[in-house]
Amino acid sequence: MSLISTSRVKSPWLIHFDCGSCNGCDIEVLACLTPVYDIERFGIINVGNPKHADILVVTGTVNHRNKKALKNIYDQMPEPKVVVAIGACGTSGGVFREAYNVVGGVDQVIPVDAYVSGCAPKPEAIIDGVVIALGKLAEKGKKVDQGIFERLEKTQEAIKAR
Amino acid sequence: MAKTVLPFGPQHPVLPEPLHLTLTIEDEIVKEAIPKLGYVHRGLEKLAEIRDHNQMIYIVERVCGICSCLHALCYCQGIESLMGLEVPSRAKYLRTIWSEMHRIHSHLLWLGLFADAFGFESLFMQFWRIRERVMDLQEETAGNRVILSVNQVGGVRRDISAESAQWILDTLKTVEKETLQLKSTILDDYTVKLRTVGKGVLTKEKAYELGAAGPTLRASGIAQDMRQTGYAAYSELDFAPVVETDGDCYARTTVRFNEIFQAIDLIRQAFSKLPEGELAVKPKGLPTGEVVSRVEQPRGECLYYIRGAGKKFLERVRIRTPTFANIPPLLDMLPGCDLADVPVLILTIDPCISCTER
Numbered sequence: 478m479s480l481i482s483t484s485r486v487k488s489p490w491l492i493h494f495d496c497g498s499c500n501g502c503d504i505e506v507l508a509c510l511t512p513v514y515d516i517e518r519f520g521i522i523n524v525g526n527p528k529h530a531d532i533l534v535v536t537g538t539v540n541h542r543n544k545k546a547l548k549n550i551y552d553q554m555p556e557p558k559v560v561v562a563i564g565a566c567g568t569s570g571g572v573f574r575e576a577y578n579v580v581g582g583v584d585q586v587i588p589v590d591a592y593v594s595g596c597a598p599k600p601e602a603i604i605d606g607v608v609i610a611l612g613k614l615a616e617k618g619k620k621v622d623q624g625i626f627e628r629l630e631k632t633q634e635a636i637k638a639r
Numbered sequence: 640m641a642k643t644v645l646p647f648g649p650q651h652p653v654l655p656e657p658l659h660l661t662l663t664i665e666d667e668i669v670k671e672a673i674p675k676l677g678y679v680h681r682g683l684e685k686l687a688e689i690r691d692h693n694q695m696i697y698i699v700e701r702v703c704g705i706c707s708c709l710h711a712l713c714y715c716q717g718i719e720s721l722m723g724l725e726v727p728s729r730a731k732y733l734r735t736i737w738s739e740m741h742r743i744h745s746h747l748l749w750l751g752l753f754a755d756a757f758g759f760e761s762l763f764m765q766f767w768r769i770r771e772r773v774m775d776l777q778e779e780t781a782g783n784r785v786i787l788s789v790n791q792v793g794g795v796r797r798d799i800s801a802e803s804a805q806w807i808l809d810t811l812k813t814v815e816k817e818t819l820q821l822k823s824t825i826l827d828d829y830t831v832k833l834r835t836v837g838k839g840v841l842t843k844e845k846a847y848e849l850g851a852a853g854p855t856l857r858a859s860g861i862a863q864d865m866r867q868t869g870y871a872a873y874s875e876l877d878f879a880p881v882v883e884t885d886g887d888c889y890a891r892t893t894v895r896f897n898e899i900f901q902a903i904d905l906i907r908q909a910f911s912k913l914p915e916g917e918l919a920v921k922p923k924g925l926p927t928g929e930v931v932s933r934v935e936q937p938r939g940e941c942l943y944y945i946r947g948a949g950k951k952f953l954e955r956v957r958i959r960t961p962t963f964a965n966i967p968p969l970l971d972m973l974p975g976c977d978l979a980d981v982p983v984l985i986l987t988i989d990p991c992i993s994c995t996e997r
Contacts, residue, residue, distance in 0.1 A: 511751075511767035512771075579682070
């Protein structure tokens, strides 16, 4: 149990979804991967498949079309999972909040665990946001693990009773 | 084999942005591609009704984060011609310098993403390592890495001091040297050539007919560059459009690679001619009439149509971006290619979906 909960936080896999962003935050998220910031040294890998990911990084506002895609990606991720909303648009809608096709921040559609402000936030700020989210991932992970072990004990009792 | 319909996107590992293509494939050969857009549509043009013409600068800068400075430049040029303002010559040169910095960072970004699209991850890292130097230049001169916010109606908001100018020129020397070191890898490598030479050919006639723009057009042999119209300080600088004739992925890569050196050269020329003087003139009056303003973005020609009726609020802002022009050529390239080449072909037009959908 301790091995799983340690490795989950020490090597989180991350998926990035552009949800109506202006690209400014996206290139900063990508810049985190490159040699100057290099988050891979912390074991963080950017993956393309939501089923492999622990952290969902969302940039940009939600609109009426991509809210279904965002919800779909969130639902495909296994528990425990955390969401980081990047930039002014991701947190509240930013300068676009009054546009007709904008729903608002990411938290209008899925629960968000960490907000990173800025337009566009610097890579350091994004890394900081992910690190804050990791603390929440560890907490959520404990609950999920407990649930698994409780279910396992119940199964073993049921086998013994048979 | 029977036809298979394959959805590509909106969330795809190779695409930084949500673009959806419905591909009809037969034996892994693409027969038809139908795009579905609208994942990034926000409705920016409508915001002109509730934001006045000065606030709109901040909105148009956020049409696209990669070429934000050029969107603001194009918009400001339009408003200036409606108000009849004469921009000080130092401001024109500074605008040129920031535009070319944007072009270098955008092309380095694209070369990295393109290398990643065919699985050459270490090359992606190398290009992005060089790009960070240009990002530092932008942060030093404008205060922000991505959204520069340097343009205002009537001129620019910030100055570049002589010490900064020297530092910029020194850094550009390093950028030039390091980019040249990667030339043999991106342009002469056997495996890279296998993925690019002869793929996605766009003939000169097709490129003209379908209205391609920017490096996609110039790689097909048409020397069209909006900078030749001489906006900002380009009329006083010496340059010629970078042209290739093959029209395939390799030619488009070559054009973008060579444009980095052209941009570095333009910045050097601009610094050597940089005049002293005011940074901005005070705008008087309100925008009246209609105007079409054009600039050359890293991806091609960007066009703004602005109509004002002598009020604080503009009547209409229409933005036509280069990727919008490059989608018909992309749909022409896709049929007949391998499924494995689809990501390479999509990236080869340098798509900016947030520009296209606004």
